[in-house]
Amino acid sequence: MASDQFYESDGSDSSATLDNEPDDEMVNVESAQSYKNIIDLTSGVESPSAPGNSLSISSQGQSSTFEGGHDEQGSQGSNAAVPQILDLTEDRDVFTAGNYLTDERLSVLLQDLNRIEHSPPPPVNENQSRDAIVIPEVTISGRVFKPGKSVELLDGKFLRIATVLLNNGEYFLRGQHFVRLVQMGTQFPQWENDLCWVLKETTDGVPLPSDDVAIGQVRQFRTIHLTNSRNVIIDGNGTQGAGYHRRRDLFCRLKEVYVSEVEVAIHYLTPSECDNGFVVSTRLLRAAWRGNTQPFGSDSKPREGFPREVIDVDSGSSAPYSDQFVVDLTQPDYQIRLAKNWRRYTFGDGFCGAGGVSCGAEQADLSVKWAFDKDPNAASTYRLNFPRAICETAEVFDFLTNRPRDIRVDVSHGSPPCQPFSPAHTVNCSNDDANSACVFSCWNLVRRVRSRIHTMEETFGLLERHKLTFNGILHDFLENGFSVRYKVSNCMDYGIPQSRRRLVIIAAGPGDVLPPLPKPTHGPPGSDLLPYRTVRMCISNIPPDTPDHDVQGALSRGLRSGPKAPFNSNSLARTVTCGGGELNYHPSGQRRYTNRELASLQTFPLSHKFGQKEVKKQIGNAVPPLLSKAIFREIIKSLQRTDEAE
Template sequence: MGGEISLRGWRLQRQDSMNGLMPEHVNELCWIVNLSAQQTTQVDEVGLHEVKGLRIVRFTNTSYPMLVPRGDKDSFATEAERRQEGILFCRSKYIRVWVTPTSTSTTSSRKRRMEEQAIQFLAPHEADAGYAVDTSTLRFRWRGETQPGGSYATQKISPLVDLSTNTPTILGGTSKIIRQYTFGDGFCGAGGVSRGALQAGLRLNWGFDHSISAMDSFRLNFETAIGYTSDVADFLASSHTEIMVDILHFSPPCQTFSPAKTVAAAMDEDNEACIFCTRELLEATKPRVVTMEETAGLQQRHEEFLFATIHSFVELGYSVRWKLLNCRDYGVPQSRQRLVILASGPGEPLPPFPKPTHTSPNTQINTTITTALLPPFRTIHDAISKIPPHHPDHDIQYARSRPLNRPTYDPHTQARTITCNGGENYHPSGTRGFTYRELACLQTFPLEHRFCGKSVKRQIGNAVPPMLGKAIFLVVKRALERVDGVNGGDYGGGDGSIDIVREVVEIL
């Protein structure tokens, strides 16, 4: 007796109060979801005295401004009245994933931290009855007809040969259409991401970059793809025959946002402008899934630019998630932390981040009978010990002609981050720097990948490690295969459903 009545439920927040993450549409809400290993769903609790009144909210997966009543603005005397009394709509969720370090961590490092964030549009099963639209309809409205299994098709012919006679005779054969998801690489450099995409089984259609030498390297390695030597503005302005792709990647210049950067540079404005090319690239290429890779500093020190980028995705109806990944978890022999952004277009599944493929040899992993232990982090020795003598870009004599006198170190460790000038890395012997080929191997370029021009070290350092790209694109490919119903996948849909209260309370 005497205790105050409290209410529990999901928190909905107005989009215009989300620090620029979402378009600031009046009476549009975002469902706030906090997840952790200890708690997979979270509800908020408020006292009855905090309630201002009852409001009607419609949960829908339709795109804005659909369902907003015509003449809505004219139905109220003032904008404030519309805000206070109009119908509310919730079309998306803002998901934050929290982690708490293990009990073995030091006290100072055990602070709960946000590991991953996402803006995800509602699925049909999360919408109110009568307010849902099929995912295929959303996809068609955005990009037109979409071919399940990928936009690229080739015919595979298996001949039937009669070997029962002295002279083998071709009697005929069977043919099969093989499909691949098409891929475009923006700011492609020498092709680190493109190499990873090929390794994941994607069809590389094109790449663009303003660097002449990098594009020479790109064209040398990917002869069937079109390489455009241009900046993003010229690429978008040119009348290309076909730049629409299933999967798009772009990694705009990131030096402006690097944690190591302390002094402004003449190209900073151009680099910042590249970050804001998101909307134009999406509208021109209409990708089903988009990936971005950037310096960790974009999240750590320049959150306003990150949020502006996320805003551009969301405004076009793309769900998006972002997280810092360490490249060494995916077979790259470097401690290299990068911000990775995954986005999916209207009606498409939002792929998860890839699970680590490697781990510290000292890490104790909880495994089941069907789960094998992950291999240990790859090391400098793993990466460079099998380079053949006299291999292209592996001029050891030239490296020795520029001698160093540095401490030796254990080659069975990871390198520091490879940058456009090589970073603070040198050969474990301490007597020389790495050759270009050794740097390329530390970036996980395969031995057959070749480089052109005088800026080879810059091309290598600016690249996204192919093994990281491969891990990401394998997950993206599987997500699309599942929704397309190919390779044994089942057509989309979510797991379970959520019974949502149709009237909500607005609190002080």
């Protein structure tokens, strides 16, 4: 967290606090658990290997050179008269006044910077030997290679051994692959002593095998600690969080799961993925981030159809429902089920527009608490549909002047204006700089409202055409302890009758699991999914007297260039934009869509009201409610699983 202050321990500190904003609650880490020291790893600088301190080993025709130092048990490598292998991973380019770039070189450099910055996925070994024999361990020149040990490779990457293999007289290692954060993209925190666990998965979440590594590719043994904390925490009692470490030790907190260039997850390790002695309680992490958290949601308002009394199933007596409802874990099944029914996670909608995201959030069963938008017409529409929520007509930084406790929510969303990043945006306008700045305000929003989960929805052009901006957004979240997942999704896969590609980002705060993105619900014939929704399905049953559905007015205005050829209404519509959409017209070919038809193509319910001005613009700028509903349903399931487990 950007505002957190950690102190390197000298053995005398007994507590640490998180220095939040002046209005925020001060959370004392020690009050949650009796941790004695918090050690800053980001300031540690590795000590260089001593010259000549290396070990040469050989086995069945193979030879490897290990730079000396210590293995995981702390044993000292023996000296050998072999050339020292230099670690080039720490080199830094130095730019002096005499350096310059030609126009051609500058063009190449800009093309390089414009590529998606992420670590390349570990090479997939499509030909792992079926004849390889798994052996418990192998000893070469006094060095023992066995599962659990970690090694640095000649290419500067790292491996934690899971399996030792013997194949045709040669030894191979198989296990987890790691890359230094400083060698990853700009979206990653640049922590010198930190690694990232990198792996590749299929779209179904099945891990793909990585290359086996020949022992000849090993440079030296290293100690790597896997932890779910930004800083290793050592308990003075030697229990949770305890762990001895040296300055040369490396740490892994992040894991990048690569599916494709448009689908990646980067998350902090879960407790089950951490080493013994380096696990931090998820409750402690969450408490340090946001203070007290009410399980199953901060809203105590009961849903329709549920009793307003709490009944004691043992005695049969009842008591009035209390806002201070407490989950009694002595009867876990009943109490957890009751809490799920009586509590809801609260939701805040930044840059809310006409309320497409809030509409889907409410359908998913979130309790909408607040919203803001600088457009007075959009804010007016929002208030018509969410009278119980507070909606401010304000810029984001004006909204953030509210007291933190008044705007704190469990789940937050921000869809800043995306026009500067859209592939359709070809001409600069006066609002581009202000709209671009709004994208970087999302972390300020999250930091203020202290949400457990934050979501963003943007044009896919942000990822494909503005990588540095996109990586800056991810960096803000990752550096402050949030896990992130992103994917370019097509709205038609979720019941929206448009081929509309959108970038969806989900960020999970400290102590919370990163929710998955929803799986497609609609697909082509033979996919075992619901069929794609069509124009006909969405607009054929709109009652004639529905507001914003003036068919006669649309007919009288016709089309700008005259009637067009009719098309089959059992097909997808063109993308709905703030102007209605290029060549987007009614299947009859005689008129444009009415505003209500456009809203239906965006999956707004017929009950959704719109104001008097700029209705078409509000509809085109909206996030389709069915897309947000699918996203928030997965988020609610994930939060409930976390709260139930704790």
